[in-house]
Amino acid sequence: MSNQDRTPYVDALLEFAQSDPGRFNVPGHQGGIGADDSLHLLVGQTGLTDDIPALIEGIDVGENNSFQEAQQLAAEAWGARRTWFLVNGASQGNQVMCMAVAHRSPEIVVQRNVHSSVIDGMIMAGLKPTFAAPEVDPDLGVAHCLTPRALADALDRCPNAGAAVIVSPTYFGASADVAALAQVAHDRGVPLVADEAWGAHLHFHPDLPRDALDSGADLVISSTHKIVGSLTQSAMLHLGFGDRFEPEIIDRCVSMTESTSPNSLLCGSLDAARRQAAIDGEEMLGETIAVLKEARAELREIDGIDVLDHSLLDNESVIAWDPLRLTIDVRGTGATGYRIAHLAREMANVNFELASDTVAVAVFGLGTGTPARSRRLIDGLLTALEHLEAIPPDRKPEFALPPPWGETAMSPREAFLASQDVVSFREAEGRISAEPLATYPPGIPNVLPGEILTRETLNFIADSIDHGGHVRGATDRDLTTLRVVSTDG
Numbered sequence: 001m002s003n004q005d006r007t008p009y010v011d012a013l014l015e016f017a018q019s020d021p022g023r024f025n026v027p028g029h030q031g032g033i034g035a036d037d038s039l040h041l042l043v044g045q046t047g048l049t050d051d052i053p054a055l056i057e058g059i060d061v062g063e064n065n066s067f068q069e070a071q072q073l074a075a076e077a078w079g080a081r082r083t084w085f086l087v088n089g090a091s092q093g094n095q096v097m098c099m100a101v102a103h104r105s106p107e108i109v110v111q112r113n114v115h116s117s118v119i120d121g122m123i124m125a126g127l128k129p130t131f132a133a134p135e136v137d138p139d140l141g142v143a144h145c146l147t148p149r150a151l152a153d154a155l156d157r158c159p160n161a162g163a164a165v166i167v168s169p170t171y172f173g174a175s176a177d178v179a180a181l182a183q184v185a186h187d188r189g190v191p192l193v194a195d196e197a198w199g200a201h202l203h204f205h206p207d208l209p210r211d212a213l214d215s216g217a218d219l220v221i222s223s224t225h226k227i228v229g230s231l232t233q234s235a236m237l238h239l240g241f242g243d244r245f246e247p248e249i250i251d252r253c254v255s256m257t258e259s260t261s262p263n264s265l266l267c268g269s270l271d272a273a274r275r276q277a278a279i280d281g282e283e284m285l286g287e288t289i290a291v292l293k294e295a296r297a298e299l300r301e302i303d304g305i306d307v308l309d310h311s312l313l314d315n316e317s318v319i320a321w322d323p324l325r326l327t328i329d330v331r332g333t334g335a336t337g338y339r340i341a342h343l344a345r346e347m348a349n350v351n352f353e354l355a356s357d358t359v360a361v362a363v364f365g366l367g368t369g370t371p372a373r374s375r376r377l378i379d380g381l382l383t384a385l386e387h388l389e390a391i392p393p394d395r396k397p398e399f400a401l402p403p404p405w406g407e408t409a410m411s412p413r414e415a416f417l418a419s420q421d422v423v424s425f426r427e428a429e430g431r432i433s434a435e436p437l438a439t440y441p442p443g444i445p446n447v448l449p450g451e452i453l454t455r456e457t458l459n460f461i462a463d464s465i466d467h468g469g470h471v472r473g474a475t476d477r478d479l480t481t482l483r484v485v486s487t488d489g
């Protein structure tokens with residue numbers, strides 16, 4: 001393996017910046033000379049100096065330039081055949097993936113609770129989805145992973161699928177049996193795509209769940225900025241060693257979905273984060289895992305609090321769990337995760353990554369799981385709990401399983417491009433939805449563009465809102481109205 005203790009792209013940027021270049025090219029602030037004072041305060045002179053445009057000889061132009069070298073080092077670090085740096089997050093990765101799948105077939109099998117960027121990607125690429133239902137945990141009201149059986153069933157319903165798309169690990173750290181899922185797909189000649197947005201770190205410590213590339217996935221979407229310390233919005237797309245996708249097609253899809261002016265700081269941060277993960281990742285992750293083990297033990301001692309860990313493995317679809325996600329089960333407090341996360345922010349300036357009715361989730365990254373930070377989190381939680389006494393606990397919603405999805409009348413793209421009507425929520429039954437609707441918990445879309453709105457689903461959504469749940473996806477956030485496909489031709 002090549003020497004990972006290098007940062008060729010970062011070095012090339014720094015060398016250019018330090019050469020005191022006469023800057024008569026973009027960006028318009030030209031190294032900070034023309035930047036507003038507030039931008040100097042926000043980014044600092046260093047950030048402005050290092051904001052270097054694309055197409056500079058030696059940096060990202062010419063044979064074996066440093067940008068290409070940095071991507072090659074990333075491919076080697078993660079065990080990929082080829083890796084692309086992305087400047088529009090894993091969301092871009094999912095759009096690229098959909099465009100690449102459309103080259104193979106207009107049909108795709110998709111885990112129903114994929115990120116909204118996959119739905120958007122399907123709209124852009126004109127893909128017709130067949131959905132596979134993830135396992136739902138009825139106690140916690142969260143969606144877990146896909147079982148190999150559920151994937152096999154969906155693939156049997158869609159024999160011409162260009163790919164099967166799964167999500168692992170989930171927001172809550174549950175990891176699917178990706179190797180078994182890959183086997184199911186490959187047995188049918190179908191590539192497996194893993195949205196591993198939450199798992200860029202998995203490759204770098206033996207005690208973490210096995211990563212998707214190592215488990216045989218053909219294409220892996222990785223939101224590097226989420227856990228592996230690159231700058232927000234930077235991400236990677238990894239191609240596996242099989243021959244089910246052509247690298248040239250993926251390359252074209254990356255350039256099609258990307259600005260022609262990719263930000264040097266974002267790409268540089270990917271080069272730096274790769275070096276750190278490859279060289280120091282195991283040690284840093286080891287420390288974080290150890291600290292979080294103690295934090296879990298301490299949290300369990302708190303009245304009304306539990307934490308998710310090995311118990312996740314009781315779910316058939318989950319074969320491993322990621323300890324860097326600290327999922328705190330707050331059901332025993334009588335309050336919701338939303339309420340507790342809100343109080344922790346208001347009273348202690350402690351910010352959780354995510355909250356639901358039943359849980360509040362804290363995320364840790366490489367080197368951020370120190371004893372002091374674990375203390376800050378636990379103290380913030382204790383402060384929130386103290387304030388709960390003064391405030392009446394939230395009404396705790398009953399979690400009911402959603403009704404079956406409505407029939408698909410047209411593809412998401414056809415519904416998106418069709419002329420649309422805005423109708424009142426109560427009158428939407430029988431119409432074809434032009435927008436997605438997903439109730440939280442558990443965040444599985446109840447309706448996707450192109451599906452017929454049923455009375456059962458509309459009632460379920462209305463009930464969820466009455467019980468304090470949330471609905472994502474609708475243009476009218478109050479859900480007084482819905483956008484549906486017009487009946488006027």
Ligand SMILES: Cc1ncc(COP(=O)(O)O)c(C=O)c1O
Binds near residue numbers: 088089114
């Ligand atoms: C499963 C999954 N995929 C993709 C994304 C999009 O990631 P990004 O914010 O990097 O675009 C997210 C974001 O939360 C996600 O949870």
